[in-house]
Amino acid sequence: MRVYVPVDAAARAVGADDVATALGSFAAVDVVRTSSRGMFWIEPLVEVDTPAGRVAYGPVATEDVPALIESLRTGAAHPLGHGLIQTHPWLAGQRRLTFARAGLHDPLDLGAYAATGGWRGLKAALQLDGAAIVEEVVRSGLRGRGGAAFPAGIKWRTVLATPADQKYIACNADEGDSGTFADRMVMEGDPYLLIEGMIIAGLAVGADQGFIYIRSEYPDAERVFGEAVRRATSAGFLGPNVLDSGRAFALHLRRGAGAYICGEETAMLESLEGKRGMVRPKPPLPAVAGLFGQPTVINNVLTLAAIPTILDQGGVFYAEFGMGRSRGTLPFQLAGNIKHGGLIEVPFGLTLRQLIYDFGGGTATGRPVRAVQVGGPLGPYLPAAALDTPLDYEAFASAGGMIGHGGIVVFDDTVDMAVMARYAMEFCAIESCGKCTPCRIGSVRGVEVIDRLVAGGPRRDAQLSLLRDLCDTLEQGSLCAMGGMTPYPVRSALQHFPEDFGLPKAPPLPA
Amino acid sequence: MRDVQPIWTNEASSGALHRVRCAGESIVSLSALENTAVRDAIAACAHLAGACLPLLHHVHDALGYVPPAAVPAIALALNLSQADVHGVISFYHDFRSAPPQRHVVRLCRAEACQAMGGEALSLQLKRVAPPDVTVEPVYCLGLCASAPAAMIDGKLVARLSPARLDKVLTGFAGQR
Ligand SMILES: Cc1cc2nc3c(=O)[nH]c(=O)nc-3n(C[C@H](O)[C@H](O)[C@H](O)COP(=O)(O)O)c2cc1C
Ligand code: SF4
Ligand code: FES
Numbered sequence: 001m002r003v004y005v006p007v008d009a010a011a012r013a014v015g016a017d018d019v020a021t022a023l024g025s026f027a028a029v030d031v032v033r034t035s036s037r038g039m040f041w042i043e044p045l046v047e048v049d050t051p052a053g054r055v056a057y058g059p060v061a062t063e064d065v066p067a068l069i070e071s072l073r074t075g076a077a078h079p080l081g082h083g084l085i086q087t088h089p090w091l092a093g094q095r096r097l098t099f100a101r102a103g104l105h106d107p108l109d110l111g112a113y114a115a116t117g118g119w120r121g122l123k124a125a126l127q128l129d130g131a132a133i134v135e136e137v138v139r140s141g142l143r144g145r146g147g148a149a150f151p152a153g154i155k156w157r158t159v160l161a162t163p164a165d166q167k168y169i170a171c172n173a174d175e176g177d178s179g180t181f182a183d184r185m186v187m188e189g190d191p192y193l194l195i196e197g198m199i200i201a202g203l204a205v206g207a208d209q210g211f212i213y214i215r216s217e218y219p220d221a222e223r224v225f226g227e228a229v230r231r232a233t234s235a236g237f238l239g240p241n242v243l244d245s246g247r248a249f250a251l252h253l254r255r256g257a258g259a260y261i262c263g264e265e266t267a268m269l270e271s272l273e274g275k276r277g278m279v280r281p282k283p284p285l286p287a288v289a290g291l292f293g294q295p296t297v298i299n300n301v302l303t304l305a306a307i308p309t310i311l312d313q314g315g316v317f318y319a320e321f322g323m324g325r326s327r328g329t330l331p332f333q334l335a336g337n338i339k340h341g342g343l344i345e346v347p348f349g350l351t352l353r354q355l356i357y358d359f360g361g362g363t364a365t366g367r368p369v370r371a372v373q374v375g376g377p378l379g380p381y382l383p384a385a386a387l388d389t390p391l392d393y394e395a396f397a398s399a400g401g402m403i404g405h406g407g408i409v410v411f412d413d414t415v416d417m418a419v420m421a422r423y424a425m426e427f428c429a430i431e432s433c434g435k436c437t438p439c440r441i442g443s444v445r446g447v448e449v450i451d452r453l454v455a456g457g458p459r460r461d462a463q464l465s466l467l468r469d470l471c472d473t474l475e476q477g478s479l480c481a482m483g484g485m486t487p488y489p490v491r492s493a494l495q496h497f498p499e500d501f502g503l504p505k506a507p508p509l510p511a
Numbered sequence: 512m513r514d515v516q517p518i519w520t521n522e523a524s525s526g527a528l529h530r531v532r533c534a535g536e537s538i539v540s541l542s543a544l545e546n547t548a549v550r551d552a553i554a555a556c557a558h559l560a561g562a563c564l565p566l567l568h569h570v571h572d573a574l575g576y577v578p579p580a581a582v583p584a585i586a587l588a589l590n591l592s593q594a595d596v597h598g599v600i601s602f603y604h605d606f607r608s609a610p611p612q613r614h615v616v617r618l619c620r621a622e623a624c625q626a627m628g629g630e631a632l633s634l635q636l637k638r639v640a641p642p643d644v645t646v647e648p649v650y651c652l653g654l655c656a657s658a659p660a661a662m663i664d665g666k667l668v669a670r671l672s673p674a675r676l677d678k679v680l681t682g683f684a685g686q687r
Binding site: 009010012013014040041043175176177178179180181184216217218219220221252254255257258259260271272273274275276277292333334335336337338341342343364373377407409410411412415419420423427430431 | 560561562563564565567568589595598599602603604605606621622623624625626627630649650651652653654655656657658660662665667668669670
């Protein structure tokens with residue numbers, strides 16, 4: 001009997017290794033460790049091969065294993081059973097392009113990768129010249145998934161057009177936003193996909209060296225991805241002669257060191273160069289003078305992981321998904337106080353309500369949703385009344401939100417939004433690179449002012465206007481979005497939840 | 512007392528590394544263990560492009576901290592100023608300059624974990640963590656759909672609760 005147990009960090013963190021060992025102790029059981037489906041509320045999720053397909057059980061604890069084996073032997077139903085995993089509504093409602101392989105096989109199995117369409121994008125790219133690859137990516141409409149949503153193809157065009165002896169591909173795997181884990185899942189669960197995307201990027205712009213900057217909080221991703229690079233190199237996908245094409249591509253892995261700001265692309269370049277992660281002024285754009293001063297494509301993990309599909313199936317295929325100027329699919333990540341949290345890859349255009357209620361099943365605590373933060377620590381807080389905005393970069397921005405890297409953090413009605421606003425300022429103070437005074441010192445002031453505001457007293461109006469002033473100064477006087485956008489969560493908390501600061505309650509939003 | 516040994520034992524050309532003179536003429540040296548860790552890190556990383564960060568990680572992985580007395584040796588090996596190396600060490604939250612306690616609990620303090628009771632766990636640790644536990648904040652471990660989360664002695668743990676944290680701390684006591 002063959003059973004599958006995820007080896008993803010989020011499954012291991014709730015005991016998947018012990019469950020796999022317990023299952024493996026039965027002589028008749030053959031355990032395969034796989035990537036995760038991203039259904040984290042039922043991890044450890046054990047799947048069992050049957051003639052009809054894989055049947056899933058979860059969350060399985062070590063203590064459940066003997067009874068589970070017994071019911072598999074007798075064919076009796078088990079209380080943890082979810083039936084055929086492929087037809088589970090949570091998965092059936094998604095359109096997985098980047099995460100098509102999630103949960104299927106051993107992430108490091110090169111044979112399984114090739115058997116499920118792997119390397120087809122690379123082989124297609126090897127038939128094209130650089131400009132043709134770039135134009136395919138332009139046609140796809142793919143925009144950067146790291147936060148700023150800049151069109152990937154346009155960035156690649158600039159790097160292609162900049163003459164230089166040495167160019168680089170730099171993959172941003174710093175994934176610092178709370179509520180996000182899709183990059184981690186790619187690196188741990190489908191590392192060859194990202195490697196393939198990076199090689200294609202190299203072929204497109206004429207770069208034969210790639211760097212990936214993985215945050216230190218992701219030890220599993222570093223280990224798995226590092227091993228994948230070694231195996232892909234031995235198998236001839238990486239190295240001096242990619243698939244006997246005469247083209248070279250080498251991939252180097254670097255570990256971050258616990259600095260959120262190193263996700264900002266120019267700070268990441270400094271860090272890759274071994275220095276303090278200080279943000280660089282732009283221009284020059286990294287596409288012109290980036291890593292070690294050379295033209296560099298900087299893309300997020302998800303951006304690069306979308307590339308093999310685009311080269312294999314065509315830019316037009318990818319662009320058929322989505323709405324408005326947001327083309328393709330986005331792996332949303334549903335987190336925080338949520339009943340069914342995990343990875344939801346869907347075309348742009350669904351609403352937050354659909355994600356939080358239809359997929360997520362509401363809060364984990366069963367209490368009403370009060371606030372939602374989308375787009376990481378610099379994203380504004382949205383009240384429950386704003387959940388019907390479609391998730392498209394422009395539509396969501398015009399409703400005061402930011403999609404960013406697609407992380408959605410849900411809070412129930414016990415949240416104190418003054419505490420969250422204070423945290424936003426505190427986080428900025430901790431993570432500021434220190435270059436700009438408003439960001440470095442204004443954030444410290446922000447914490448004090450919020451404390452005084454909440455403490456009340458006669459000078460409350462003065463504190464409130466001081467806080468507003470500080471937010472304006474941060475927004476206008478900062479070099480990058482760390483200082484520039486920290487005001488967003490603060491102002492939105494003040495606007496939608498003034499009562500948490502001891503201020504008069506906001507009037508209800510017009511219907 | 513520490514077991515004091517000169518760093519870099521055999522190469523005459525590296526004689527400058529033998530001892531590090533500090534203000535007040537006191538001599539700061541590295542222990543045998545530190546010496547080995549720093550030497551290994553230099554051998555493994557000095558050739559890399561942008562070597563400073565990988566090299567510091569190498570030392571940190573081996574020792575759990577980067578000894579301040581290692582800065583001159585690292586600077587010399589990388590052709591950087593000591594100020595540069597110190598600047599890098601002090602910029603990044605990961606690098607400790609002194610050994611941690613026997614156990615390290617890195618509790619996630621970011622938003623998704625706060626939404627699931629992370630603050631209560633932090634207060635619990637402040638209240639009851641024994642002196643042989645180093646408690647550090649970390650800002651997201653990528654386990655946000657199974658919050659709250661922590662890294663405990665290098666192992667990731669999700670769906671933490673006050674009771675589970677208590678069990679972890681009791682487990683530490685059992686190892687004492
Ligand atoms: C403070 C800050 C943190 C950021 N963190 C990340 C990150 O962790 N990962 C990421 O891909 N982009 C991050 N970005 C965005 C990058 O600067 C950059 O836009 C992105 O890596 C470009 O790749 P893309 O076009 O594929 O999105 C951050 C930006 C800022 C201002
Ligand atoms: S805004 Fe803050 S993080 Fe960004 S460059 Fe200025 S000081 Fe650094
Ligand atoms: S916010 Fe705690 S693991 Fe992501």
